[in-house]
Amino acid sequence: MVEKHSIEVTTRTLVESMVREDATIDAGELYTVANALGMTDQQVRLCIRRLVADGQFTQHGRGRKAVLHATTATMSALAPDAEFVRYMFDQDRGAADWDGCWHLVAFAIPETARAARDAMRDGIVRLGGAPIQGGLYVSANAWEPHLDALTAELDVADHVTTFTTADLHVGGTDAPRRIAARLWPLDDIAARHRRLLDFARRTLRRLRTADLTDTELLTATIELAAEFTRAMEPDPLLPPQLLPQPWAGTKARRVVAECWSLLVAAETPAPPRLFRAYAEVISDVIVHAGHQQVS
Structure with a gap:
């Protein structure tokens, strides 16, 4: 019998985690693992339907004999x-020792490009950035190549500034560990x-x-x-x-x-x-x- 744990694995996470190197999922194996995690067959079926309806997977066959195929876009997103x-x-x-350099990015994307502005902010946070004040974010890591890729994808390079400094004061302190704890x-x-x-x-x-x-x-x-x-x-x-x-x-x-x-x-x-x-x-x-x- 599979030992039960308190780990929270959503049905969607399970499905996405079961994708093999050839972009397929064996539904029989998927249902078996889902049951071991305490999920019902109905939960799995509903999740599969949503993913297929959203165009993230295609399904061949029915029930536990089915095979799911992840789309190219899905495979890229799940990597x-x-x-x-x-x-x-x-x-x-x-x-990977720290060189004492802070890496900053500032952006002022106009209201007419609100979607790009929101995506820029979310992307910066995913890269580990912390907000200092409106439109200004900092990281302790050299993230410039990733920021360049993000701004190019969103077509907002004209509204973005990046710079580095070893002399950063935040909230009245320049102590690096205190800055990190604050941000x-x-x-x-x-x-x-x-x-x-x-x-x-x-x-x-x-x-x-x-x-x-x-x-x-x-x-x-x-x-x-x-x-x-x-x-x-x-x-x-x-x-x-x-x-x-x-x-x-x-x-x-x-x-x-x-x-x-x-x-x-x-x-x-x-x-x-x-x-x-x-x-x-x-x-x-x-x-x-x-x-x-x-x-």
Whole structure:
């Protein structure tokens, strides 16, 4: 019997997580994993209908014998951002030290382009930027290539200014760690990492001590990826010099890497695409760490 966990995996997240390298999903496997996660067949059917109606997937066949095919656009949107995953692990092992430089972007996009203005703001936040005041955002990382791509996509380059400084004062302080604590919700981010650490430790114990079925291994993979993503998405990837120490994310990611190395070794048949994408990055982390075991 599959051990039940408190990890929140939405039906949509499950479906998207089950996409294989060839852009397909085996519906029978999808329903089996969904049931193991406590979802009903009806929940899965309704989710599939919405995704097909939205043009994100096509369906061939019915019920558990169906095969879903993700569109090219869907495959592109679902690709885990390996660059950022690799960077966070580089930070953890001291291979991406901060140079003391703040990277800023300012924009004043007119009301007539409100949609682009909103998309610009959302894109900056996704890149880890924090607002200082209206239209002015800061990051501790060199994000200019990503900003250039964002402004080009939105066609707003004429309204955007980027610059860097090593002399930043915010709210009366120029102390980098105080600035970081003021601008980013570090308590909430740390809480997400502690939750990830708790789940990853439980998963690691199961992987080390239990003889798990293919369904249990796949369920553990999806739950771990979902919790990892939940902790990763709001994390601005601040350098260690700007974070409270010890930082919860560092320990959490080490345990996740150890879990992933065991899942890779288990050779789950037809693993999802996200498994392969994360595994390639985290396998490199394991190599760099000298296959260090984490308890």
